[in-house]
Amino acid sequence: MAPLLETRGLRASYGDFQALFGVDLTLDAGEMIAVIGANGAGKSTLMRSIAGTIRNAPNDILHRGTEIGALPAPDVMARGIALVPEGRKLFPSLTVEENLLVGTYGRKIDGPWSLGTVYDLFPVIAERRNYPATALSGGQQQMVAIGRALMSNPEVLLCDELSLGLAPIVIRDIYAAFPRIRIAGAAIVIVEQDIAQALKVADRVYCMMEGRVTLSGRPSDLDRSAIHAAYFGAEGHELA
């Protein structure tokens, strides 16, 4: 049976600048995988390609065996692939609750997630449901962004750099929600720069460098030096 989500030799460019050089990745139902890599490794480009904000060759990306590489973002979203974009990107003109509701615009299906269950998952944003989304703290905004993506009851939840700019304690609160999201049925792809965090939560890890996957496997099968080499390059300049 075809995997839930698959990329095959995925290439992506911004104009003349090529950002991805043949990325192969698979995600099975119920799985949680992490994509790690330094800045500029192509992680966000990978997320945007899957989500459809960057168009690719049709057969570069498959969802349940169907080619979706060339679909625009609304079509990808309608198939049940939701992206929590880097930098959260909440709509400032909308309240917290409206931000959540707008998440169902292109896909209204019954499933585990609704306003009630999202507020249950993140009680702190329930208290602020009528505030403008931008009036919340960074961590709370991230919760709204995750909630907004969940509202469409996606099969695949893509999370781009959830931890960016957040304090460790806030990051811990956010990652604490993931077991419940998985139990509810979504397969998850997270993009992380924090290797330790990624290894802790993911079933499998892909490490990227300069637009290519340099290493992949289960956290228990990977040793630190291999990850280090895959992350920083073969010469592996040590960080102090």
Place this chain on the structure above:
Amino acid sequence: MVANREASPPTTAAGASGSRWRVETRTTLSTAFGIVAIAAMLLLALTPFFASRGVVQDLFFILTMLVLAQNWNLLAGYAGLISVGQQLFVGCGAYALFSFVILLGLDPLLAVLLSGVFAALVSVPTAFFAFRLHGPYFAIGTWVIAEVGRLLFAQWKALGGGTGTSLPRDATRDMIGIGFLKETLGLKSAAAVDALTFWVALILLAATMGTMYRLLRSRNGLGLAAVRDNEVAARALGVDAMRMKATVYVVTAFLTGITGALTYLQKARISPEAAFSLTDWTAYIIFIVVIGGIGTIEGPIVGVIVFFLMQNALSSYGSWYLLLMGALAIVTMLFAPRGLWGLASDRTGIELFPVRRILKRGPNHQGTKGGPHG
């Protein structure tokens, strides 16, 4: 600050490959064309001696439309100030001319110049209001102010109020130079007036193109381009965006005002509806610039020729003609946003008035025998 680089000698930074980079603002073709253009201007100047009055009047129309078009081009295409209210300055210039001549008894030629000054003066408070609006709102704002101008001049009973007035016949016949032309060339009064206004229009065009060409090739021109492309970034580099835009606005008002005065000196009959006409002084002008190619000096020249030919061929069809022009402008904007000249220039690489700086890798004259080049 931003344009200092332009003044540096043409062979500074040496490329790693051993060849040298030069900034070019001139091409062989453009130099040759410059000479041809000056020759053409001189030839044009002789037209009144051999051509009929009809031809002279047609050419006068083309020249004045081209001056207006280049001014709008400078405003919208280079300074990013999309005005649909330039009829204000045509109207103000024209009305100033009539008031100077009829009410003060000034010589029309002197009055034409003063009318330009009046239009420039009007542009200062106009800018004060209009510059509070940005982008599309600036456009409509200039239009509203032009309407205010039209309504105010319609209140001026001494110049005929809403119905307008005519220049006295002898006013133009006694103009400086007319007597001389009549004596030396044996022209009739009307022909002499046509010839004189034609020459003034020619000088005006030369002055406009010269001003524009020099401005755009100067560091101020670079600053202008920087402001148009990214105002915030340009400001960060020390370009005074507001001053730059205001200067262009006032200068174009001056030239537009002179053109308005000259046009109505030739028409000798004015009314607020005509002098402040959106269609005649802004819609046509925008079509000329857009169809020819906005943001190039060559574009409006092509545009005005197309416009003139279309008008001659189609003006008997009334509104169908305007409808066609509107449609043509839409199609141009959508499919060839740089106009006819842009299409031609992209295909051939020809630039007759190069105002861009072209970075060229030239041969390394000093070290032809080798170098690190592998």
Place this chain on the structure above:
Amino acid sequence: MNWLDTIFQGILLGGLYALFAAGLSLVFGIMRLVNLAHGDLIVCAAFLILQLVSALQINPFIAALIAAPVMFGIGWVLQYHLLNRTLGKDILPPLLVTFGLSIVIQNGLLESFSADSRRISAGTLESASLGIGVLSAGVMPLLTFASAILVVVALNQLIYRTALGRAFRATSDDVATAGLMGIRPNRIFATATGLAMVVVTIAALYLGTRATFDPTAGPARLIYAFEAVIIGGLGSLWGTLAGGVILGVAQTLGAAINPEWQILAGHVAFLLVLLVRPRGLFPRAVD
């Protein structure tokens, strides 16, 4: 007493200007597009209503009801196939394309309907009037004003209470992220322009029944609409209504002093507001 009446008539006239302006305001708020053909589209809708009234021998209100979906369709197609292509960072293409469109519509109407002034007959309603205390007002001006309030309330309900309204605001905030929500910005824009054209139809109904109009009447309507939007402040429909009222009052006051000053007084009020409050009286959006 006389002045009071003048101001009251001005307020009612402001309702008409608010109707002219509401569509412009809506479209600008959602896609930052200023449609220079807006006034011509109002006149176009007035001709459509007129044609329906004379062809089908129906009441103009029913004709407007038929015209509204037609105009919605025209707006939708216009936005989806023409104006969406012009949207972007550069403000020149939308301005010039809508300016060209304005010329095309005007001259198309001239060719089709000649330059004659027309009027849509509203029957006995035209001359009917009501006494309100010391004031008296025509039924049509009162209906116009009531419609303006209704339009503002309805549009606000739509924008702030419905899924479509959320999509409008989300798209206005961030087109790319809206796409991730399954929102198709091109369709959202087309729907917004379609809605604006429904409002335009309502405006056209009152434009055509309370005074004469001809194919060249559009640009002046655009200017009034624009002035109402700027006086009120960008992004607020109530502000647009207030802007329309201020413009209407300024015009009737000007006309009361000297009939030739009506339009001029409106422009002067607009310039004064621009002088004192460049962002309008009730700004909401940041442009």
